[in-house]
Amino acid sequence: MSESELVTDEPVHVESVEQFKSVVDRDGVVLVDFYADWCGPCQMLEPVVENIAADTAAVVVKVDIDEFQQLAGAYQVQSVPNVVFFADGEPKKRVVGMRGEDVLRRVVDDLSA
Structure with a gap:
């Protein structure tokens, strides 16, 4: 995946382990939303992560x-929604459960500083 493909205002849906690794290994902040289609709170979180994709550099x-x-196993995801924040290729913070947009934005802002 090229750098230009990552400049997007929409979430990137992972299609392979290799794609995942290439995205999280980049410089800057990457918000990874581990979700399941059957998960109600995950569906409620969808517009929140879409807004963050549209309004931040993450x-x-x-x-x-x-x-x-x-x-999911490699990142100890035992419940969803489970958001793992990467900065410069390293996992830095995890937020489990449905949280407000302000909480997730604050983490993005802190890691971007």
Whole structure:
């Protein structure tokens, strides 16, 4: 995936483990939303992460835990929604459960500073 493909105002839906790794290994802040289609709170979080993708410099990535169980396991995702924030390729913060947009934006802002 090229750098220009990451300049997006919409969440990137992960299609492979390799794609996931190439996105989270980049410089800057990456918000990874581990979710499941059957999860009600995950569906409620969808517009929040879409807004963050549209309004911040953070790249937003969505990972379906049913499709990518190995990634969910690698990042100790035991419940969803589960948002892991990466900065410069390293996982820095995790927010579990449905949280308000202000909470997620604050983490993005703190990691961007």
